[in-house]
Amino acid sequence: MKKQTMFLRMITASLLRRRSRMLVALLAIAVGATILSGLVTIYYDVPRQMGEQFRSYGANMIFTSSNGKKLSKSEIDSAKKKINNSQLVGAAPYRYENMTVYERPLMAASTDFDEAQKTSPYWRVDGEWPSAEGQALVGQEIAATLEVKAGDTVTLVYDLDEAPATADEANKGERNQNSRDFTVAGILDTGGNEEKYIFISVPDMEALTGKTDVFDMTELSVSANRDELEKYADTITKNVDGVSARLVKRVTQSENTVLSKLQALVLLVTVIVLLLTMICVATTMMAVVTERRKEVGLRKALGASNKSIIFEFMGEGLLLGAIGGLLGSVCGFIFAQAVSMNVFNSSIQFHWVLIPITIIVSVLVTGLSCLLPVRSATDVDPALVLKGE
Amino acid sequence: MSLLEIKNVSKIYGPLKALDNVNLTVENGEWLAIMGPSGSGKSTMMNIIGCMDKPSLGEVILDGVDIAKESGKKLTEIRRDKIGLIFQQFHLVNYLTAVENVMVSQYYHSMPDEKEALEALERVGLKDRAKHLPSQLSGGEQQRVCIARALINHPEIILADEPTGNLDEANENIVIDIFKQLHRQGTTLIVVTHDPEVAEVAQRTVVLEHGRLVNEIKNEGFEE
Ligand SMILES: Nc1ncnc2c1ncn2[C@@H]1O[C@H](COP(=O)(O)OP(=O)(O)OP(=O)(O)O)[C@@H](O)[C@H]1O
Numbered sequence: 001m002k003k004q005t006m007f008l009r010m011i012t013a014s015l016l017r018r019r020s021r022m023l024v025a026l027l028a029i030a031v032g033a034t035i036l037s038g039l040v041t042i043y044y045d046v047p048r049q050m051g052e053q054f055r056s057y058g059a060n061m062i063f064t065s066s067n068g069k070k071l072s073k074s075e076i077d078s079a080k081k082k083i084n085n086s087q088l089v090g091a092a093p094y095r096y097e098n099m100t101v102y103e104r105p106l107m108a109a110s111t112d113f114d115e116a117q118k119t120s121p122y123w124r125v126d127g128e129w130p131s132a133e134g135q136a137l138v139g140q141e142i143a144a145t146l147e148v149k150a151g152d153t154v155t156l157v158y159d160l161d162e163a164p165a166t167a168d169e170a171n172k173g174e175r176n177q178n179s180r181d182f183t184v185a186g187i188l189d190t191g192g193n194e195e196k197y198i199f200i201s202v203p204d205m206e207a208l209t210g211k212t213d214v215f216d217m218t219e220l221s222v223s224a225n226r227d228e229l230e231k232y233a234d235t236i237t238k239n240v241d242g243v244s245a246r247l248v249k250r251v252t253q254s255e256n257t258v259l260s261k262l263q264a265l266v267l268l269v270t271v272i273v274l275l276l277t278m279i280c281v282a283t284t285m286m287a288v289v290t291e292r293r294k295e296v297g298l299r300k301a302l303g304a305s306n307k308s309i310i311f312e313f314m315g316e317g318l319l320l321g322a323i324g325g326l327l328g329s330v331c332g333f334i335f336a337q338a339v340s341m342n343v344f345n346s347s348i349q350f351h352w353v354l355i356p357i358t359i360i361v362s363v364l365v366t367g368l369s370c371l372l373p374v375r376s377a378t379d380v381d382p383a384l385v386l387k388g389e
Numbered sequence: 390m391s392l393l394e395i396k397n398v399s400k401i402y403g404p405l406k407a408l409d410n411v412n413l414t415v416e417n418g419e420w421l422a423i424m425g426p427s428g429s430g431k432s433t434m435m436n437i438i439g440c441m442d443k444p445s446l447g448e449v450i451l452d453g454v455d456i457a458k459e460s461g462k463k464l465t466e467i468r469r470d471k472i473g474l475i476f477q478q479f480h481l482v483n484y485l486t487a488v489e490n491v492m493v494s495q496y497y498h499s500m501p502d503e504k505e506a507l508e509a510l511e512r513v514g515l516k517d518r519a520k521h522l523p524s525q526l527s528g529g530e531q532q533r534v535c536i537a538r539a540l541i542n543h544p545e546i547i548l549a550d551e552p553t554g555n556l557d558e559a560n561e562n563i564v565i566d567i568f569k570q571l572h573r574q575g576t577t578l579i580v581v582t583h584d585p586e587v588a589e590v591a592q593r594t595v596v597l598e599h600g601r602l603v604n605e606i607k608n609e610g611f612e613e
């Protein structure tokens with residue numbers, strides 16, 4: 001029989017026939033490995049998950065006019081055609097005009113409310129989204145100054161003339177104005193600039209101003225990664241006359257900061273879990289070695305060198321590490337899957353490469369935590385132990 | 390040259406002299422019994438001869454080497470290559486079967502050989518208990534496993550500390566028979582015992598008292 005065979009036979013016998021103690025160590029390693037592989041899976045899956053989350057976080061591309069004029073519907077449509085239809089979540093056109101309500105100047109914006117809901121899903125509306133012409137969505141800030149709430153009526157007034165050059169001219173009376181009554185469908189709460197506007201539908205705006213097919217910009221939400229987005233923006237700016245497309249930096253940047261913060265957190269937790277596992281394994285191994293002082297003494301009396309004592313304990317530890325790692329990589333996936341389902345509402349991919357990685361890491365961690373306890377085993381004095389403590 | 394020469398050996402634990410200027414020579418192939426009351430230093434002496442302990446004073450020359458001056462590593466080698474130990478308590482690895490316990494000794498010495506280990510167990514009458522764990526064996530059976538383990542590597546010298554202390558008459562006779570066989574094969578035997586019957590079968594008996602050798606009896610009626 002080979003020496004290695006006997007070595008394996010001894011360490012497996014030790015693990016199998018002395019179950020209870022080794023089970024504790026195995027449990028520690030398996031739990032550590034589970035959290036480890038689970039977190040690493042999440043760590044790598046988070047960018048994908050977050051990308052999806054952030055896309056529902058608002059527009060990530062805007063179209064503006066490339067020649068300093070306004071956009072027309074046909075220009076917007078031909079630009080939209082450059083984007084793969086399945087990736088286009090929504091495209092909301094916006095037009096801004098100065099108006100007054102009770103002589104107070106303010107900014108009115110027109111948009112397609114259905115599309116706006118897609119590109120700005122985070123907008124909170126107290127009341128209802130406008131669903132018909134003659135309804136308005138009033139930004140919170142304006143609503144506060146005008147003291148209006150959902151259900152009230154506001155009258156928007158638009159000056160058809162160019163703005164008066166002097167106060168004198170303004171006071172001359174008779175101004176060419178259009179006005180229209182709107183029912184306040186809801187109050188808009190976004191935490192941003194949108195709270196300073198009154199939103200109305202495109203037909204209402206066109207009726208008030210008398211000018212049709214005019215848009216200042218279009219906000220788009222596209223389900224694509226950063227590189228794809230950049231390519232789309234490039235193609236559109238180059239190939240569609242009159243349209244300039246660019247990415248909305250605010251969202252992509254915040255996506256990156258949140259991502260790196262989240263990943264740093266995952267990393268931190270991973271390190272802590274590794275440390276805790278090591279402490280637990282080291283403590284258990286220390287107890288195991290103490291418990292087996294007699295056996296160590298006996299082995300030494302039978303001619304075992306310090307090296308072979310270290311080898312045997314290490315062998316047991318590393319075998320435990322490997323088994324724990326294997327268990328952990330499987331449980332870790334289940335754990336990561338559960339987290340992903342609960343937090344992100346989507347499943348994750350199984351990375352086969354994580355199995356060997358988890359096993360190697362847990363073998364290394366176990367080995368490291370066994371170093372001190374195993375060293376202490378070599379201090380055993382066979383003469384003392386065998387006297388029959 | 391004698392196999393073992395103990396010259397002016399003392400082992401001192403603080404105020405206590407466990408061994409006090411002991412001189413003893415053991416020839417190759419000799420069968421020696423050591424007797425003495427409890428605490429007289431018998432185990433201490435066996436530990437020193439067995440390279441597990443060092444004397445405070447004196448020389449212990451085993452096969453031409455002064456083991457009192459050797460390093461721990463060298464002592465481990467000598468113990469592994471030359472000495473078979475049978476301890477006062479039965480010491481077996483509790484999670485290994487009888488045959489595996491015997492093989493552990495082979496493992497540290499050279500190569501584990503299950504067939505040879507089974508033969509050694511057969512020699513002590515335990516072939517059918519080979520796959521049992523120590524907890525499934527009686528005290529006598531455990532001691533016989535220890536004996537099989539001690540002789541598996543064909544050591545030059547067997548040190549047995551109270552090998553029959555916990556055995557009944559029948560098991561004691563089995564052990565004595567094995568010692569007789571070993572003696573016939575030329576193995577040097579040093580046996581510590583309280584039992585005059587076990588001492589009687591040896592060639593020579595020395596008596597320890599308070600760490601000193603006080604008596605030496607040649608067994609005239611020793612039968613080869
Ligand atoms: N490590 C030690 N430290 C201090 N004193 C010790 C130590 N080991 C042994 N002694 C003492 O040395 C003396 C001899 O001990 P030893 O074990 O050699 O006795 P023994 O003859 O084998 O006795 P027994 O027949 O009971 O086994 C005893 O008084 C014991 O208390």
Ligand SMILES: [Mg+2]
Nearest residue numbers: 431432433477
């Ligand atoms: Mg003793």
